[in-house]
Amino acid sequence: MRYRRLGKTNLEVSILGFGASPLGNVFDECDENEGIAAVHYAIDHGVNFVDVAPFYGITLAETRLGKALKGKRHEVYLATKAGRYDLRSFDFSYKKILTSIDDSLKRLQTDYVDLYQLHDIEFGSKEQVLNEAVPAIQEVKKSGKARFVGITGLPVNYLAAIAREVEVDTVLSWAHYNLLQDEINAELVPLSKELDFGLMNAAPLMQRILSDATLPVWHNASAEVKALQPKLLGICQEYGVRLSDVALRFAMDHPDIATTIVGMCDMKTIQENVAAVDFVIPEGLLGHLEAVIAPFKNQMWFEGMPENNIPRKN
Numbered sequence: 001m002r003y004r005r006l007g008k009t010n011l012e013v014s015i016l017g018f019g020a021s022p023l024g025n026v027f028d029e030c031d032e033n034e035g036i037a038a039v040h041y042a043i044d045h046g047v048n049f050v051d052v053a054p055f056y057g058i059t060l061a062e063t064r065l066g067k068a069l070k071g072k073r074h075e076v077y078l079a080t081k082a083g084r085y086d087l088r089s090f091d092f093s094y095k096k097i098l099t100s101i102d103d104s105l106k107r108l109q110t111d112y113v114d115l116y117q118l119h120d121i122e123f124g125s126k127e128q129v130l131n132e133a134v135p136a137i138q139e140v141k142k143s144g145k146a147r148f149v150g151i152t153g154l155p156v157n158y159l160a161a162i163a164r165e166v167e168v169d170t171v172l173s174w175a176h177y178n179l180l181q182d183e184i185n186a187e188l189v190p191l192s193k194e195l196d197f198g199l200m201n202a203a204p205l206m207q208r209i210l211s212d213a214t215l216p217v218w219h220n221a222s223a224e225v226k227a228l229q230p231k232l233l234g235i236c237q238e239y240g241v242r243l244s245d246v247a248l249r250f251a252m253d254h255p256d257i258a259t260t261i262v263g264m265c266d267m268k269t270i271q272e273n274v275a276a277v278d279f280v281i282p283e284g285l286l287g288h289l290e291a292v293i294a295p296f297k298n299q300m301w302f303e304g305m306p307e308n309n310i311p312r313k314n
Contacts, residue, residue, distance in 0.1 A: 001014050001015070001016070001045065001046025001047065001048075001274075001277060002014070002015045002252075002277060003015065003048075004257075004258045004259065005198075005258065006077075006169075006170065006198030006200075006258040006259070007169060007170060007192065007196050007197045007198030007199065007258065008169055008196045008197060008198070009115075009147075009148045009169050009170065009198055011077055011114070011148075011198075013048060013049040013077055013198075013258050013259045014046055014047045014048045014049055014259060015252045015258075015259055015260060015277065016047055016248075016252060016259070016260060016262065016273060016274065016276075016277055017047070017049040017050070017051055017200070017202075017259040017260060017261035017262065018039065018042045018047050018049065018050045018051070018261070018262075018264065018270075019051055019202060019261040019262050019263035019264065020039075020050060020051060020052035020056065020061045020062075020064075020065045020263075020265075021052070021053070021056040021057075021061055021263045022035070022061075022263045022264055022265035022266075023035045023039075023052070023056070023057065023060065023061040023064040023065055023068075023265045024056035024057015024058070024059075024060040024061030024062075024064070025057050025060065026056055026057060026061075026263070027208075027213075027216060027263065030064075030265040030266070031266075032064055032067075034265070034266050034267060035064055035068065035265040035266070036064065036067060036068040037267055038264060038265055038266055038267055038269070038270040039065065039068035039069070039072075040068065040072070041267060041270050041271065041274075042264075042270050042274070043072055043075050043076060045274045046274075047076075047274070048075065048076050048077055049076065049077045049079070049259050049261075050065065050069075050076045050077070050078050050079065051079045051080075051172075051200075051202070051261050052065050052078075052079070052080050052081075052108075053080055053081035053084065053119050054080070054081070054082070054084075054085055054100065054103070054104060054107075055081070055084045055085055055086065055119060058085070058086060059103075059107060062080065062104055062107040062108055063107045065108060066107050066108040066109040066110070067109070069108070069109065069110070070109060073109075073110050077114040077115065078108065078110065078113045078114050078115070079113060079114060079115035079116075079117060080104045080108065080113050080115075080116065080117070081116070081117045081118065081119035081152060082096070082097045082100040082101065082104070082116065082117075082118060082119060082133075082136075082137070083096075083097065083100075083118045083119045083120065083121065083123075083124060083133060084119035084120045084123065090120075090123045090124060092118065092121070092124035092125075092128045092129055092132060092133040093128065093132050093133075093136075094132040094133070094135060094136045097118075097132075097133055097136030097137060097140070098136055098139065098140065101113075101116060101140050101145050101146065102145075105145065111145070112144060112145050112146060112147065113145070113146050113147075114146070114147045114148060115146065115147070115148045115149070115150060115169070115170060116137050116140050116141070116145070116146035116148070116149050116150075117137075117149065117150040117151060117152045117170070117172060118133050118134070118137060118150075118151045118152065119152055120152060120153050120154065120303070120304070121133070121151050121152070121153045121158070121159070121162060121308075122153045122154060122155050122158050122303060122304025122305065122308045122309075123303070123304045123305060124305070125305065126162070126307070126308065129162065130162070130165060130166060134151075134166045134168075137149040148169035148170060149168055149169055149170075150168050150169055150170030150171055150172060150197070150198070151163065151168055151170075151171055151172070152171070152172035152173075152174070153172075153173070153174075153304070154173075154174060154175060154176075154300075154302070154303050154304070155302060155303075155304060155308065155309060155310065156173050156176045156183050156184055156186070156187060156188050157186075157187060157310035157311070157312060158304070158308045158309070158310050159171055159173055159188060160187040160188050160191050161310060163188075163191060163195065163197060164191070164195075167195075168197055169197060169198060170197055170198040170199070170200060171188060171192065171197050171198070171199055171200070172200040172201075172202060172261070173188055173199070173200070173201060173202070174201070174202035174203040174261075175202070175203040175206060175207070175300065176188075176201070176300070177201045177204070177251055177254055177257060178201075178203070178204045178205070178206050178210060178247060178250070178251050179206075179210055179232075179246075179247050179250055179289060179290075179293060180206050180209065180210070180225065180228075180293060180296070180297065180298075180299075181206070181297070181298055181300060182297075182298065183298050183300065183312060184199075184201065184257075186312070189256050189257075192256065193256065198258050199256060199257050199258060200257065200258055200259050200260075200261060201251060201254070201257045201259075201260045201261065202260070202261040202262075203261075203263075204247055204248055204250075204251035204252075204260050204262060205244055205247050205248065205262065206221070206247075207219055207221075209221060209225065209226060209228065209229050210229075210232065210243055210244060210246075210247035211243060211244040211247070212233055212242070212243060212244065215229070220301045220303070221299075221301065222299060222301075224296055224299070225296050225299055228292065228293065228296060231292055232289060232292065232293075235285070235288050235289055235292065236285070236289075239282045239284075239285045239288075240282075241279075241281075241282060241285070242272075244272070244276075245272070245275075245276045245279045246279075246281055246285065246286075246289070248260070248262065248273060248276040248279075249276050249277075249279045249280075249281055250281065250286070252276070252277065298312075
């Protein structure tokens with residue numbers, strides 16, 4: 001396993017992060033015992049960063065992860081979130097954030113988390129995020145229930161705008177650095193260097209487009225982008241490799257992203273993902289893939305309040 005510094009936290013985190021959302025049956029039904037075994041395999045093979053949230057499985061993922069970390073809590077840096085609790089249930093109020101951490105700690109069977117994050121801040125008003133939610137997570141940090149605090153979300157330009165106005169330890173961007181997207185490089189990467197917050201990436205497989213798995217029915221990508229999957233799979237087959245290995249290794253190779261978080265809950269997936277850390281992308285393959293992807297590069301959808309949709313700078 002390889003490790004990188006997570007910004008001003010000075011934590012050395014594994015470049016492969018364990019995304020625990022599948023423990024909450026977000027994609028498919030997850031067998032609890034196998035999910036726990038997958039967490040243990042990850043830890044035993046050097047994965048030391050685990051990310052979860054109350055939203056995943058409507059608290060199920062946190063509950064299962066708490067069971068998995070019994071006796072192993074000290075071996076990982078544990079991150080959870082607050083602010084998003086269902087598909088359309090958001091509460092970034094000061095009071096809710098302070099009660100949410102206590103609920104998460106009970107489910108996770110621990111008395112602190114290493115990182116407490118505001119979940120998908122684009123769904124809250126900027127005023128409430130700045131004046132209630134951020135002060136609340138800072139209070140959680142002051143109380144000792146969290147060592148560090150951060151923000152997460154989809155629109156990278158909005159994340160950058162918020163990070164300029166408040167001091168956070170980390171920023172987690174999802175779906176903006178992978179074979180299909182590189183918009184994270186425009187503002188967030190240079191800003192992370194300037195302000196020294198830890199930058200994290202999630203969804204390197206673009207919610208399964210960059211894998212051989214069936215796409216979830218709720219996938220928000222355009223039909224044209226989703227139609228790339230069989231084409232990319234065919235190219236990788238010509239080289240005798242798996243698309244998901246290529247996509248994951250490509251994402252983990254970004255030198256300024258501390259950890260790349262991948263959702264997993266079964267033994268086969270965690271074994272493949274750990275092996276991808278040492279996977280070598282065949283010469284010429286990336287160029288072949290990029291030629292097919294180029295017409296559809298950075299075609300990202302928006303989620304959240306319309307006023308938080310900051311256009312990409314050309």
